[in-house]
Structures are given as structure tokens and as C-alpha cells.
Amino acid sequence: MLSVLTLIVLIPLYVTVVNSLLQPSLIAHQPPPLFPVHPVWNAYSTAWTQGDLGIYLRNSAIATAIIVSGQLLTTIFAAYAFAYLAFPFKRTLFVVFLSTMMIPFEVTLVSNLATVTQLGWYNTFAGLTVPFLATGFGTFLLRQSFLQLPGDLREAAQLDGYGHIRFLFRIALPLARPTVAALAVFSFLGAWNQYLWPLVVTGDNNAIRTVQIGLKQLQATQANQVNVTLAGTIIAAAPLLVLLIVFQKQLVRGLTAGAVK
Amino acid sequence: MGTAGAFVGTGALTLAILVGTGGGAPAGAASNPGTCAASLLTKSARPVNIVFWESTSQSNATTLTNLTNAFNSMQHSVHVTLVQQGGSDVTWEKYQAGLSNGQLPDLAQIQDTDLQGAIDTGSILPAQTCINTNHFPTSDFVPQLLSYWKVRGVQWALPFAVSNPILYYNKLAFSKAGLNPDQPPATLPQMLTDAMALKKAGYGSALKLDSWHLETWLASANQSFVNNSNGRQGRASAAAFNGATGRKIFTLLDSFVRSGLATTNSSTGPSSFDNLLGVGNGKYAMTIDTSGALGTIQSLLNGGHYPNVKLGVGGFPVLSAKTKGGIEPGGSALYIMKKSSPAKQAAAWQYVTYLDGTQSQAAWSAGTGYIPVRKSSTKTATLQTLWHSNPAFAVAYQQQVSGITTAATSGSVIGDYNDVRTAVLNAEMSMFQSGVSPAAALAAASAQVTSALQNYNQRIGS
Numbered sequence: 001m002l003s004v005l006t007l008i009v010l011i012p013l014y015v016t017v018v019n020s021l022l023q024p025s026l027i028a029h030q031p032p033p034l035f036p037v038h039p040v041w042n043a044y045s046t047a048w049t050q051g052d053l054g055i056y057l058r059n060s061a062i063a064t065a066i067i068v069s070g071q072l073l074t075t076i077f078a079a080y081a082f083a084y085l086a087f088p089f090k091r092t093l094f095v096v097f098l099s100t101m102m103i104p105f106e107v108t109l110v111s112n113l114a115t116v117t118q119l120g121w122y123n124t125f126a127g128l129t130v131p132f133l134a135t136g137f138g139t140f141l142l143r144q145s146f147l148q149l150p151g152d153l154r155e156a157a158q159l160d161g162y163g164h165i166r167f168l169f170r171i172a173l174p175l176a177r178p179t180v181a182a183l184a185v186f187s188f189l190g191a192w193n194q195y196l197w198p199l200v201v202t203g204d205n206n207a208i209r210t211v212q213i214g215l216k217q218l219q220a221t222q223a224n225q226v227n228v229t230l231a232g233t234i235i236a237a238a239p240l241l242v243l244l245i246v247f248q249k250q251l252v253r254g255l256t257a258g259a260v261k
Numbered sequence: 262m263g264t265a266g267a268f269v270g271t272g273a274l275t276l277a278i279l280v281g282t283g284g285g286a287p288a289g290a291a292s293n294p295g296t297c298a299a300s301l302l303t304k305s306a307r308p309v310n311i312v313f314w315e316s317t318s319q320s321n322a323t324t325l326t327n328l329t330n331a332f333n334s335m336q337h338s339v340h341v342t343l344v345q346q347g348g349s350d351v352t353w354e355k356y357q358a359g360l361s362n363g364q365l366p367d368l369a370q371i372q373d374t375d376l377q378g379a380i381d382t383g384s385i386l387p388a389q390t391c392i393n394t395n396h397f398p399t400s401d402f403v404p405q406l407l408s409y410w411k412v413r414g415v416q417w418a419l420p421f422a423v424s425n426p427i428l429y430y431n432k433l434a435f436s437k438a439g440l441n442p443d444q445p446p447a448t449l450p451q452m453l454t455d456a457m458a459l460k461k462a463g464y465g466s467a468l469k470l471d472s473w474h475l476e477t478w479l480a481s482a483n484q485s486f487v488n489n490s491n492g493r494q495g496r497a498s499a500a501a502f503n504g505a506t507g508r509k510i511f512t513l514l515d516s517f518v519r520s521g522l523a524t525t526n527s528s529t530g531p532s533s534f535d536n537l538l539g540v541g542n543g544k545y546a547m548t549i550d551t552s553g554a555l556g557t558i559q560s561l562l563n564g565g566h567y568p569n570v571k572l573g574v575g576g577f578p579v580l581s582a583k584t585k586g587g588i589e590p591g592g593s594a595l596y597i598m599k600k601s602s603p604a605k606q607a608a609a610w611q612y613v614t615y616l617d618g619t620q621s622q623a624a625w626s627a628g629t630g631y632i633p634v635r636k637s638s639t640k641t642a643t644l645q646t647l648w649h650s651n652p653a654f655a656v657a658y659q660q661q662v663s664g665i666t667t668a669a670t671s672g673s674v675i676g677d678y679n680d681v682r683t684a685v686l687n688a689e690m691s692m693f694q695s696g697v698s699p700a701a702a703l704a705a706a707s708a709q710v711t712s713a714l715q716n717y718n719q720r721i722g723s
Binding site: 023024028029050110113117123200213217218219225228 | 320345347351354355358361362363541542560562564565
């Protein structure tokens, strides 16, 4: 059963790979070819050079690295504060954090763009990344994970003379590792696949645009270049696939953590 | 996923910006009344650098880059930087976002359906101003192409990448069905008759569900799609197609599809090429689609994998041979931005007149398959040679110039084209799938189009 479902999920990916290797004129062939009998590899080099994918991938990598590390940093501290510290308006603040999850990014797009431009960040990596350095979802996820640690741990650590920082990094964080890893993968996915924001906040040169924009530029409306577009898609998706394979375990564990108590 | 996100974004953006600009000038955009006078160029430091947001696909971008490089090196007063946006929808999204923070180009290639939207942003310097100042002659332009971008007597932009719908058919299928392979159907009723003969010979026909076609059939009968002369004398506020002509179109389409003669496919998403691919691989004997796809189809068929297909191209099958109308053009035009400095506006205008010049349009048309916007371009060696060896490329131009030029044949000016076209498509679907009568479907389409028009007008406060 599971293998059948896997097959269904993998078919589009397989078709993409096959079509990226076909001669472009075979695109309308009936029945559609299921194997590239005479694979043509040059679509990949064409996509790479014609589409400037090297630069775009580099930009995506930089922006994604900044966003992921920024999100982890802010999330860990914020979640710890909500889980272990007592301060006024804690509940209210937490609700405010959560409420940011309810507002679709598109709604705040125009005001965000105006803010970023006034700060002088238009067409910079700061403009591309700073609006995403904190995440309500991540804070919520990690706070739940911290709350599940037994209270005795905290007391024992206090007796041993651990302050907040040492408790966080020596005990709480190692125990919440699956959640942190899952969070990292999620924010990677989100950051890598962003389209609308990088589109509007990057200016008139390609030195800063991300790979999703590059893909859109590569997408020719002409059917005689379909193999190039598909090759570009594979190239852009490759880092994600690698990441998924490497972090698969953490991803699943993170998602199901807390599902069964 | 990206597309879905972008779509939501566009909706939100449009709303936010239209609400924001309803009362006055767009936020963040300084504006220069501008004159485009060529003398401004000689006075300012050289070269004047301008940024052009272009919306071409990757394969057409090469032709545009070559033209632009030639322009940059043949004179030294203007230097153009091309920024490829990756499609008309992307350019428009970016343009709308740019209104909020003033990050706009000096020149933009914007698609036909965004004409009213572009006017309503208040950020466009009408080409009319430049035409008047420089006494720029426009008599050489194909009249219908100019009139598409003319609203209330003002030429807002000059046409650049223009196409229109044509008939693609398989000559071998026509021969097999006992039809004359050199005489494709010239009218929609004839198309149905031919489809019946083709069906007997084992060939289907394909109908892409595109509201553009309803608009074109109306135009071919010289009938308006919306009121106030298709929105050209005043803002469109109601549908105008709920009459005898509209009913005739819907009735014909209904029997075309419900009799099983035609297979439909969506004009968006992954199935949007099914009709063309079907003609390519011999499944369908004929379909209607944009002339812009001709080069692609030919190169596809030249691969030698489809021995059962011999491509023929005919003019758009009009509603009736008796009424004289025209073919509504589609495509994109060049808009100059109001916020640019007067010198940059003059520079942009100089580049626009270069791109729309006789030789450039000939090269552009030969390289892309778009209709040349100038009559004189068709006399150049470039196009004469091409059209002689490949007559199919001349079809779109010829049917464009053979029509009459009225408000009805120039296409309609509508703010919210998306909702309007969706309304028409929904009505067509209700006919094809749920058996709603053509008259009822037409009435529903008409009511929904009217409410979409009024919603938009209310949103922008006019």
C-alpha cells in the first residue's frame, strides 16, 4: 500500500526527469515516452548557463542560511522565555506571537515593502532576510517541546548551580533536538521556496535574486524549450531533495513528537 | 505552490494599491508631467541611463537583447538596461508592488489586459504626450493595434509584442475527411460542419476555453463586449454581449462541444497546451490558438516525429462572413513611467520609437512570430523573405489589417479582467457540463461581468 502511494508521489518527479532528458520535439508524442531512449543531457548545461542558475543558487543559499540560523537563534531564546521565565503579560505576549501565524504574509506585503525600502534595504540581502528572522510558528513548536521536559530537570539543574543559559544549552536544547532539527528543515524549505517576497524586494540586477525567480525567468512559454525549463527545475530542487534525504529521520520524529504522550 | 502564492499575493496587492490610490496620486511615486521632447536629451549629461522591465519569454529575450544591444551601440545619448522579469504577470505584480515604495523602472512592457489597471495607478506618462510634443507620425502603424491602447482619445502606450488568434489544422486530416486541405473553415458555423466530416474520418477538434475567443467572435461581428464603447468612451460599467450575437456564439459553442465534436481544455495550468499538442500529434484536426505559438508548433513538427501531421494555418473563423468586423489583437505594449525624470522619459521615448521602428519590428516579428506593428515593416527584405518561404507567418498580420477599426474591434478596456473572464468561462462551463441553456448561460455571464465591473469601479471610487 505504502509503496503504491510512494509511486504516485514520485511519478511527477520521474516525468520531470525523463522530459528534461528528451529531445524537445518529442514533447507532444503519443503515447508519452516513459524512458529517455536517447537521453540528451545538454538541457542541464543550457539551463545552467542561459539561466544563470549558478548565481541564483548562490543567492538562495546565502539568504536561506541567514534565515535558518536567524530563526533558530530567535526561536530558541523566545521559546525558552515563554516556557521557563515568569514575566508580566506573558500570556498576552504569547497570544500576540501566535497571532502572527494567522496573518498571511501577502496581507502585510505592501507595508513590509515600504518599511524595508525606507530602511534602505531594498535590493540587499538584509531586505531579503530580516523580515523572516523570527517565527511565531517556530516559537510555539519549540515552547511545547520545552514544556514537555519534566519540571524536576529544571529544579535539579538549579540545585547544581546551573543558570538559565547553561540549563538551556546543556540540558533543554539537547533534549529537544528532534524538534530543533525539524524546525531547521521547515524554515529551510520555507526560505528556499519563497517567491513573492524575493520577487518584489530585489531590484534590477541578478546579483541578488534567488533561484525561484531565476526559474520563472527560465520558464519559456515556448514548448520547444520545455526540457530546459524542467532541467532548471531539477537543479533548483536538488538541494531540497538532498536535505530531505539527510534529515528525513529528524523531520518525521519532529512532526510526530508529542503526538502520542 | 509558487503560482498559488503569487496569485493570492496579486489579489491582495491589487486591492491594497487600488484602495490606496483611489483618492489621489500613488504613494511614493513622484510624478513629472514630462514632455518627452528630444531636446531634453541633448541638454543632459550623456548617456541617459534607463531601465526597461521586459516581459518576454526566454526564447524571445534573445531577439530583444540583440535589438537593444544594437540600439545601445549605434547612438550615445541613451543607454538601456534590460531587466527580464519572466512574464507579463510577474512584471505586473512587481510593478504594483513598486508603486508602494517607488521602485519602478523607466519603461515597462505591460500586457493588454492591464491597460485600465495601469491607467488607474496614475503612474503612466501617456505616449500621447510624447507623440504630440515630437509630432511623431503614427499613420504607418496598423490602426487596430494603436486603437487597442487608446482610451478616450489618449494613446497610453505603443503596441510592441502583438498576436491574435488563428486556426491551426492538420491538412492530412482534411484530405482524409474529403475536405479541401487548402480551404480551412472561414466561419464558426463552417468550422462545425467541417468538424462533423472530420469526426467521421476519426479526428476530433479541440476548443480551448478562453474568454478571449468570445471577445474575438464578438469583435468579428463588430459587437462590443462591454458598454461605453468597450470602455473606450467612458469607464465600462456593464456587459454588452447579452444580445442576438452573443446568443448565436454561445449556441454554436454549445452544439460544438455537446455534440462531442470538440474536446475542451483549460486556458491556464498544465492542460493549457493540450489543444495544440493534440494537433501536433494528430489527435485533433483543428483548434484555435494564439498566433504567437506558430513558431513553436512548427519547430515541434519539424523534429520529424509526427509523420501523420501536415500543419495548415488559417485566419480566425469569424462568426459570419456577411458582417464586417475585425480581429481583436492581444499582447503587450510599452509604457513610460511618470516618476522618471524628464530626460529619462525622453530617453525612454527614443528607445520606444526605435523598438517600434520599421526595421526593428521586422526583426522582432521574424525572431518571435509577433505581428509587426508597422505596415512598412512588411515591405522589408527580412519579412518578405520569411513570409515567402513560410506563408503561415503572414496570416495573423493579414487578418489584422483586413478588419475594420472600431471600438468594438479594438478590444475592451476593463479594470478587473480576471474576474470578468472567469465569469464568462464559468458560464461556458455551465453550458458544457451541466446542460444550462445558451440563453441562460449568457444571461448569467452578463450579470456576473456587470457585477465584476461595478465591484472594480467601486473599489477605485469612480
